Amino acid sequence: MRGSALSNSSKRALRLLLPVVGALAVTPAAAEGVMDTLQMQGFVSQGYVVTNRNNFFGPSSDSGGSLEYTEVGVNASLRPRSDVLIAAQVLSRRAGGDGSDAKPKLDHGVVDYQLPTSPHRTIGIQAGRFKNPFGFYNQTRDVAFTRPSILLPQSIYFDRTRSIALAADGLSVYGAERMGRGEIHVQAGAGWPQVDDDVEEALGLDQAPGSLKAKPSAIGQVRYEHNGGRIIAALSAANVRLRYDSRTGGPGNGEIKFQPLIFSLQYNAEKWSLTGEYALRRFKSERFDVPMLNRDDTGESGYIQYSRRILSDWQWFVRYDVLHADRSDRSGRAFEDETGLPAHTRFAKDLTVGLQWSFHPQVLLAAEYHRVDGTGWLPRRDNPDVADTERRWNMLLLQTSLRF
Amino acid sequence: MPQLWLAVFLLLLLPMPSATAETTDDSVALIAHPNVRAVSLHPNSARAIFAMRQRTWPDGQAANVFVLPDDDPLHARFSKELLNVFPHQLKMAWDRAVFSGTGQAPGRVSTQSEMLERVATTPGAIGYVEKGGTDARVRIIELQ
Numbered sequence: 001m002r003g004s005a006l007s008n009s010s011k012r013a014l015r016l017l018l019p020v021v022g023a024l025a026v027t028p029a030a031a032e033g034v035m036d037t038l039q040m041q042g043f044v045s046q047g048y049v050v051t052n053r054n055n056f057f058g059p060s061s062d063s064g065g066s067l068e069y070t071e072v073g074v075n076a077s078l079r080p081r082s083d084v085l086i087a088a089q090v091l092s093r094r095a096g097g098d099g100s101d102a103k104p105k106l107d108h109g110v111v112d113y114q115l116p117t118s119p120h121r122t123i124g125i126q127a128g129r130f131k132n133p134f135g136f137y138n139q140t141r142d143v144a145f146t147r148p149s150i151l152l153p154q155s156i157y158f159d160r161t162r163s164i165a166l167a168a169d170g171l172s173v174y175g176a177e178r179m180g181r182g183e184i185h186v187q188a189g190a191g192w193p194q195v196d197d198d199v200e201e202a203l204g205l206d207q208a209p210g211s212l213k214a215k216p217s218a219i220g221q222v223r224y225e226h227n228g229g230r231i232i233a234a235l236s237a238a239n240v241r242l243r244y245d246s247r248t249g250g251p252g253n254g255e256i257k258f259q260p261l262i263f264s265l266q267y268n269a270e271k272w273s274l275t276g277e278y279a280l281r282r283f284k285s286e287r288f289d290v291p292m293l294n295r296d297d298t299g300e301s302g303y304i305q306y307s308r309r310i311l312s313d314w315q316w317f318v319r320y321d322v323l324h325a326d327r328s329d330r331s332g333r334a335f336e337d338e339t340g341l342p343a344h345t346r347f348a349k350d351l352t353v354g355l356q357w358s359f360h361p362q363v364l365l366a367a368e369y370h371r372v373d374g375t376g377w378l379p380r381r382d383n384p385d386v387a388d389t390e391r392r393w394n395m396l397l398l399q400t401s402l403r404f
Numbered sequence: 405m406p407q408l409w410l411a412v413f414l415l416l417l418l419p420m421p422s423a424t425a426e427t428t429d430d431s432v433a434l435i436a437h438p439n440v441r442a443v444s445l446h447p448n449s450a451r452a453i454f455a456m457r458q459r460t461w462p463d464g465q466a467a468n469v470f471v472l473p474d475d476d477p478l479h480a481r482f483s484k485e486l487l488n489v490f491p492h493q494l495k496m497a498w499d500r501a502v503f504s505g506t507g508q509a510p511g512r513v514s515t516q517s518e519m520l521e522r523v524a525t526t527p528g529a530i531g532y533v534e535k536g537g538t539d540a541r542v543r544i545i546e547l548q
Contacts, residue, residue, distance in 0.1 A: 039508050077508050082466030082528075085459065087505035108505040114459055119446030122458050131504045139504035146499045174506075176457065178448040228451065228488040270490050309492065312475055361474065 034080050042074035045144040045401040053390040054375060055382035057096040060395070069399075070094045071142050073107065085112040091142055095159060096382045107131075107142070108167055122176040126189075130172040133187045133221035134165055134236050135262045135277050141166075144401035148275070148307050148317055149354050150366050151397065154377040155301030155323035156262065156279050163196035164240055164258065168217065181227045188220040193240050201380050203256070203285070203293070210246035212256075217241050223264075234264040244288070252289030258282070271309050278302035280327075300327040313358045321350040323376045344391035348376035362403050370395040432482045433538055434545040435520070437529040440465065444546040451487045453530060455497040456507040461528065469510040470522050470531035478516070482532045486547065 047069030049060040058068030075089035088109035094102040108131050114124040131139040140146035141157055157165075170191015177184045192214040200206040223234035237260070244254040259282040266275045281299040288294050301324070307317035324330045325346040332346030354368025375389045383389050434445065442461050445453075452458035453467050461467050472479040474491055483491045501507030511526075513519045516533045523529040524541035538544055 037508070039502075041502055041509065043503075073503070075503065075505070077502070077505070079459065079466065079508070082460050082464060085507065087508075089503065089505060110505045112506065116464055117449075117452075117458050117460055117462065119449040119462060122452060126505075131506075139506075140500050143499070143503040146496065146503060176452070178452070183448075228490075229493050268490065268493060270484075270492075 034078060037079040038076065039078075040074065040076045041403065043071070043143060043145065043401060043403040045069075045071040045399055047150060047397060047399040049395065049397050051393055051395045053393040054378055055096070056378065056395055058382065060382075066096070068094055068096050069397075070102065071144065072102075073143065075107075083114050083116070085114075086110070087112065093142055096379060120178050122174075124174050126172040126174070127170075129167050129169050130189055130191070131167050132165060132189070132193075132219050132238070134219065134238065134260070135279070136232075136234065136264050136266065136275065138165060144364055144366070144399060145403055148273075148305065148315075149319065149352065149356075150368050150399045151352075151370075153277070153303040153305070153319060153321040154350065155303055155321045155348065156277055158323070158377040159198075159379050160202045160377060161199050161258075163198050164193045164214075164242070166194055168193050168219065170216075183225045185223040185225070186221070188218070190216065190218050193217050193242075195242060198381075199242070205244065205251070205293075208246070208250050209248065210244055210250040210253075213243045213245060215241040215243050230268055232264070232266045232268070234262075236260075236262040236264070246289075251293055252287070254288035254293060255286050257284045259284075273307050274305070275307070276302065276304040297326040298328070300324045300330075315356045317352075317354050319350075319352045319354075321348075321352065323348045323374075325376055341386055342375075342389065342391070344374045344376075345378075345386050345389065346374075346376060348372060348374035348378070364399075364401040364403075366397075366399045366401070368397050370397070431535050432478065432486055432532050433535045434486065434530065434532050434547065435523050435538055435542040436531075436545050437468075437523055437525075437527050438541070438543050439527050440530070440543060440545070442545060443543075444548050446548045447486075447488070450547060451489065454483075454487055454510070455489070455494060456501045456510060457497070459507070461530075466528045468526050468529045470513050470519055470526075470529060471510045472513060472516070472519065472532075478532070478534060486532070 048065055048067055049057050049069055050065035051060040053061055055061050058066030060066040072092045073089055077085060077087035079085055089107040090104045091107035092102045092104045106129055108129050110126040110128040110130050112124055112126045133139060135156055137152050137157060141152055168189055168191035172187060172189030174187040195212045195214050200212055217240045219238040221234055221236040225232050240258040242256040246253050260279055262277055262279040264277045266273060279301045284296045286294050303319055303321035305317055305319035307315055309315045329335055332343030335346050336343040350370050350372045352368055352370045356364060356366045358364045372393050441463055449462055454469060459467060474495055480491050483489055483494055498509050502509050513522055516537055519531045519533055520539060520542060523531040
């Protein structure tokens with residue numbers, strides 16, 4: 001996959017998109033007006049990570065810390081007709097691992113058609129690679145300017161298996177119904193998720209001969225916004241399906257299902273916001289020849305966060321974030337007895353305080369401090385030997401972001 | 405843990421003082437390009453259009469949105485009093501639209517005279533100025 005300019009899944013997304021773009025081709029005369037609607041935007045973020053123990057996004061526990069946290073994105077959008085939007089974004093991201101991870105990928109690429117609207121209703125459909133509506137932040141999780149903090153709460157937006165959560169190649173339908181002082185937004189999508197090496201690593205299949213493939217999957221979200229978004233409540237659910245094709249000497253063919261359910265709630269005042277999300281994450285793998293690979297666990301995570309805007313360009317927040325890899329074994333002791341691996345790899349409790357300063361609309365500086373008990377969301381690639389990880393660790397992050 | 409979340413949820417449902425809700429402000433005027441056929445707009449449509457979630461006027465004509473800077477006092481009044489949303493929520497809605505491929509960013513102007521100029525010269529344009537600051541080149545849109 002690393003050899004070609006675009007990943008196979010990116011090619012699949014383009015194959016889906018091109019005929020639609022072709023069908024929308026406009027005459028030269030109309031093209032001039034269309035080009036007036038062209039917008040391009042982008043961002044660059046550079047992070048600096050220091051930990052006292054364990055590594056996060058590169059060799060962060062070394063004396064010099066880690067600079068291996070970089071996000072760069074460029075997007076373009078166009079309205080060829082009043083009811084059609086074409087939008088795409090290319091993203092390069094490195095978060096530890098090796099430099100080749102920064103290879104640009106198609107983050108999203110959609111043709112979006114909106115049906116004739118009424119004051120009370122909007123309905124639209126997106127075809128191509130669409131961002132998954134998963135909790136409050138997933139759709140723009142790699143864009144610092146849309147995040148309340150440098151790291152999103154890792155219990156829900158963890159990095160370990162981020163590729164399958166990002167986007168899907170297929171169709172998504174959305175609608176908004178506005179009544180009285182409330183609005184209901186619904187989005188439902190079906191398509192193939194992306195599967196990168198991170199998922200194989202997380203499942204312990206990265207060294208095995210064979211490969212993981214995406215199967216048709218589904219995702220949906222219902223969101224209610226009250227009184228112009230003073231209160232926002234959302235429920236997101238997904239059924240992500242993967243298939244493991246084993247080769248000789250491998251663990252046998254297997255099926256994997258990931259079924260997260262997220263409840264999200266936010267209260268917005270003029271100067272502060274209170275946000276909470278709670279997730280139940282069912283993970284089921286079956287039919288592998290190696291019994292240890294066949295699991296059926298439900299993970300549980302949640303956080304609560306208070307953020308406050310001060311002056312016109314400062315914001316601070318405090319957050320408590322908890323993850324349990326298996327809600328029937330919250331302490332991880334049963335896991336430790338069974339596998340001999342540390343119990344603390346099965347949970348993480350993270351108390352974070354942070355500050356953001358946007359002294360110019362195109363610049364964002366941020367700093368935050370994490371006090372963590374457990375390594376439940378610590379990326380394995382940064383800490384290959386889990387037996388070597390420490391239960392209690394602290395982390396300081398600094399980040400500079402620019403947009404253009 | 406579920407009990408905790410339930411408690412938080414119930415807490416949020418308690419009646420709360422609403423700083424802005426019912427007062428309709430008459431010091432900000434919604435304006436549009438003269439080719440716009442609508443003479444009035446439902447507040448729901450206005451909010452969806454300015455949040456960049458709805459891309460057309462109710463009759464299907466493409467809407468071109470113009471806004472003043474986030475820290476402009478008139479922008480703050482317009483958001484809170486006409487749209488009933490805080491400026492930080494609008495900004496978040498625009499960023500989410502742009503970076504998730506669900507919408508475009510609004511056109512940015514830095515002064516009210518530039519606002520008048522852009523709205524007057526861009527077909528389908530919608531914007532806002534201080535009431536009394538309009539001129540004959542633009543059409544005033546009433547909120548229903």
